[in-house]
Amino acid sequence: MQLKKIALQNFRNFTLADWDFTQTTLIHGANGIGKTSIVEAIALLATADSFRAGKIEEMIRLGAELGRVQGLFELDGKEAEEEDDENESVGDGENEKLKLEVMLTRGMVNGKRSQRRLFSVNDVRRRRKDFLQQLSVVVFRPEDLRLVEGSPGRRRNFLNTALSMFSWEYAYALQQYEQTLKRRNKMLQQVRERQADRSALNFWNINLVKHGEFLQQERSRLIDFIREVIFPFELNIEYLPSLISEERLNSHLDREIIVGHTLIGPHKDDFLLKFTIAEKKIEDLSLLAYGSRGQQRLGVLWLKIAELQFLHSKIGYQPILLLDDIMSELDDNSKAMVLGLLDQYQTVLTTADEGVVEELKERIDGLSLIKLN
Secondary structure: OEEEEEEEEEEOOEEEEEEEOOOEEEEEOOOOOOHHHHHHHHHHHHHOOOOOOOOHHHHEOOOOOEEEEEEEEEOOHHHHHHHHHOOOOEOOOOOOEEEEEEEEEOOEEOOEEOOOEEEEEOOEEEOHHHHOOOOOEEEEOHHHHHOOOOOHHHHHHHHHHHHHHHOHHHHHHHHHHHHHHHHHHHHHHHHHOOOOOHHHHHHHHHHHHHHHHHHHHHHHHHHHHHHOOOOOOOEEEEEEOOOOOHHHHHHHHHHHHHHOOOOOOHHHOEEEEEEEEHHHOEEEEEHHHHOOHHHHHHHHHHHHHHHHHHHHHHHOOOOEEEEEOOHHHOOHHHHHHHHHHOOOOOEEEEEOOHHHHHHHHHHOOOOEEEEOO
């Protein structure tokens, strides 16, 4: 699958705009002009969510009722055959086209209540679960460089994004777990204030364990996959699950009632990156505790390469690689590894650094440029 065109209407600071894309496309312009918004729009077509907006309305241009993101993709022969089987293909060329659209609203359109997100595939309205099966991307942003030393929540989000991209079952279980967690926490507070009996927690416990065990099972499989990804810098990864079960919930119940929230479960999960110093025969050193800044960034790059390979193994085609203002953040070693990925994946890069523009023009054959003014 290859991205051919993106069109935006009332999305972020764009009123109406569209751009064509090739195998490797570099978007450049001053900070704040909208480069990341284009990357966000492409990712929205894959995940149905924004990696930067707290609320859907934040993606809609001020003063507009609705925003729209459309993407046109070209399928290779195998993908086109699969789409034909489902009567989803459009066009009659050798490589069929796929059109994806997300429409965003503030909840009201022309004075009538509306869904906040509406999804279409080839101009046919689809449920979110069906829309999510169409496209996969891997986003690499400067914020991701804090995966190693950042909060456990940042690392959990890395796992959730990769797993939700291809698995509606995982995305649904995550949604149900988070909703159940909020309600159970509220019930714990009511039990603490003697407004409810402990038995009222039974229903929420059952659902929390059901969805929580599934999430941890899938996260463990992803961690196992990452562990096998070959990388020039010898790394390892350890999953640190906060295991959930009915027995463990019961053993923590007294303390949970006192503090008013759930103390164990997937929302407490974490993972640890480790590295080896071969010449000193030292293995499994914590990358956070003992790794240099450069080594930590290599660790993040390993995770992103693993995410690319994992998605490819699940969906059967190459994900699109989105590098948002990352090149100027990398040292020469990491930059060389990233550039080595460009032959394997369709890539969209952004930068505000004219030096990076000139460097990439020299190093990448067939580089397409989009200049934002």
